[in-house]
Amino acid sequence: MKRICVFCGSSPGARPAYRAAAARLGAALAARGIGLVYGGANVGLMSELAHSVLDAGGEVIGVIPRSLVQRELALTGLADLRITDSMQERKAVMADLADGFIAMPGGLGTLDEFFEVLTWTQLGIHRKPSGLLNVEGYFDTLLAFLDHAVAERFVKDVHRSMLIVELEPNRLLDRLDAFVAPEDDKLLDRSNR
Numbered sequence: 506m507k508r509i510c511v512f513c514g515s516s517p518g519a520r521p522a523y524r525a526a527a528a529r530l531g532a533a534l535a536a537r538g539i540g541l542v543y544g545g546a547n548v549g550l551m552s553e554l555a556h557s558v559l560d561a562g563g564e565v566i567g568v569i570p571r572s573l574v575q576r577e578l579a580l581t582g583l584a585d586l587r588i589t590d591s592m593q594e595r596k597a598v599m600a601d602l603a604d605g606f607i608a609m610p611g612g613l614g615t616l617d618e619f620f621e622v623l624t625w626t627q628l629g630i631h632r633k634p635s636g637l638l639n640v641e642g643y644f645d646t647l648l649a650f651l652d653h654a655v656a657e658r659f660v661k662d663v664h665r666s667m668l669i670v671e672l673e674p675n676r677l678l679d680r681l682d683a684f685v686a687p688e689d690d691k692l693l694d695r696s697n698r
Contacts, residue, residue, distance in 0.1 A: 506682055508540040508566070510603035512618040513550040514611035523610050524553045526640040530609065530674040531557025537678060538563075542602045544595070545569030545587070547580040550609055555580055568598050596621060605634045605681045610643040626686055627664045634684030636669035636677050644670065663687045 517524050527550045534541050541558045544551050545567025558565050566585045570592055573579075579586060589595045600606075600622055608619035623635045637644045648670065654660040667687060671677035 506539055506604040508542050508564070508603050509534060509605045509607055509678075509681070510542040510599045510622075511554055511607045511609060512544070512611060512615045513554060513609035514615060515544070515546050515549040515551055516612070517549050517553070518610050520641055522641045523550055523643075526638060526674070527553040527609060528557040530554060530607070530638060531563070532561050533674040533678060534558055535561030535563030539678070540564035540566065542566045542568065542599050544599075544614075545579050545583070546573070547578045550611065552580065554609070555583075566602060568595050568602070570595050600625070600631070600633075603633065605636070605684070607636050607638055607677065607681070608644075609638045610640055616647075623668060626667055629686075632686035634669060634681040634686075635667065636671065636681050638674060638677055639670050639672055 511530065513527060531541065531554045535558050541555065541563065543555055546552065546569060555565050555567065565583055566587065567580055567583045568587045568589060569579050570589050574588060587598060589598055596618055606619065606622045608615055619635065622633070625631050626633060626635060639645070651660060651665055655662055655665045669677065669680045669684065671680060
């Protein structure tokens with residue numbers, strides 16, 4: 506993998522562990538020579554992550570919509586800051602640049618971006634891995650919901666298994682690198698059982 510896109514909060518969150526995890530992930534990416542693609546902001550976990558990659562000598566590509574440049578205080582010192590005309594274009598550019606995806610703690614935007622790329626894997630639009638860095642159990646209730654969705658037959662087990670979850674950055678990166686998208690030619694369950 507040459508680059509990984511990380512979705513995470515524009516807020517630092519309530520716990521210092523979130524910032525520490527962003528710094529560890531950034532250092533791990535740089536140590537492996539993996540470039541970071543991220544939302545281009547200089548606030549919250551996004552800033553911590555980008556600065557940790559830069560401080561370790563790694564590559565950072567920021568992608569931010571024009572409408573958010575002022576509001577999210579874009580990280581203007583980046584060698585590669587791409588300004589898009591819309592959120593949809595931002596997501597497409599980020600997905601094109603990345604070989605895999607990670608979500609860290611974040612809010613609605615983080616979840617929107619992450620589940621879109623995971624759905625693209627499910628639909629066969631791309632075959633790139635997606636993982637959650639589950640800092641301090643942040644995603645535990647989300648994972649329980651996904652298991653419930655499988656039990657209720659709205660998510661297939663094979664698709665649930667595409668989601669890689671780890672507590673530590675290096676283990677997550679190892680698993681993303683080893684990912685092989687499942688072959689599933691039956692996307693819809695049309696049975697009435």
